Amino acid sequence: MTKPEIHVADSPEALVHMVSEWLQRVTLEAIREHGCANLALSGGSTPKPLYQHLASKESLPWSSIRLYFVDERNVGPMDPDSNVRMIREALLNRLPVPPLSVFPWLTETDPRESLARYRQALAILPRSDGYPELDLAMQGMGGDGHTASVFPGSPQELSRDWVAAGPGPGTERLTLTLPLLAHARRVAFLVAGSDKATRVQECLSGESQLPAAWLTRHAREAHWFLDRASASAL
Template identity: 40%
Template sequence: HDVKTGEMIVLADGEAIAQYMARWLTEQALAKTDGPFVVALSGGSTPKRLYEILGSADFATRFPWDRTQLFFGDERFVPATDPASNYTMTRTALLSHISIPPANVHPMPTEGDPAAAAARYQAELQAVYGADTLQPGRPLFDVVMLGLGDNGHTASLFPRQPVLQERRLWVSTCVPDDAPHTRLTLTYPAIHSSRHVVFMLAGAGKREAFAKVRAGDPAEPASHITTEGELVWLLDKAAAAV
């Protein structure tokens, strides 16, 4: 599926999106019994409320954290102590409230050479996947969560950057020309190898970018996201313009 044909679920606001996603993710995790539940978390500000809900007592105890593997879809190449770190946001909102084996949490490395760090992260994904090449019909991720930036970027797939041409590597660097920080990001082929891709969008600020991507505007990096599984847009009314 792709961004044009994916299902659209329109909810009242960002809070409703977070509540819906928390329930849905828990159902998916509980239903996955033949192997680990493998998730790529998104960064940015939108998923923070979802992470808080998943970290609340009700979800923290019901969610099968011990057989969940948490990866990140992208990261700013900054120390984990930097407020811009997606890992730090996730640790504060979620990880510090749940009981998950440390080996199941996979922050993107942000030290040394960025390309070498990307290669190390790919190796970490390959270890969980159990193979070095992606096989159709055998998705790497159960769920890839994505956001959308106003320049059409998703994960750290930024406009005009060489990473948009990457067809082989699973993880790559990206140096945006219109945003701070070098990034590490999952590539299109890694995101494609998924059972579900879920975009979460809240607020009128997302309306224009969403309309372009939904129409398939090729200049928007998010327009080229595909999955061998299901693609879902979780939107609030403001973002969907309804």
């Protein structure tokens, strides 16, 4: 629960390079410390260029990395709105990532089964206060202040489980919960665009009750990576 670190890049392109270098550094640090890095990746349009850049670098030992997914829509794996589809196309299909080191959400089924399967996948991780401990959770932030698939006023916002299911725009969502994400060794928000500037300022003010603000306050170590446009209200 320390003050978040704010990193500002001059452009969206510079932001991708900044986050890529930082992500590679903390991932290698985790591998040196305990032989494996446990990362959770987010979907959406903002991180896609980051994943494409990481795929082009090929500088990480992917056989020593486990990849989880912060959240997912309850749609098929080939659906255009699927987070796992985007991340596979941008990153995983272009790298020698062992399939058994990737943990996608089970979709198109009863959400209770999906949550039970993901609890099993998370149970192999070391624990922090009873929660599985990720080395890094990469987060986005929506225009309403949501992060992961935890929306303001949603049932997911109140969950103290490891995982939760609930409503989201367009379709049902499956998500890691805020308490689990807060127990990650590091949480990193990646935000770009002037349309997010006011909400970024609100979430970093220390008073907001929005999901992204809650996670920032309660994270063990929080980083916000912004371009000039999204940081313009700070």
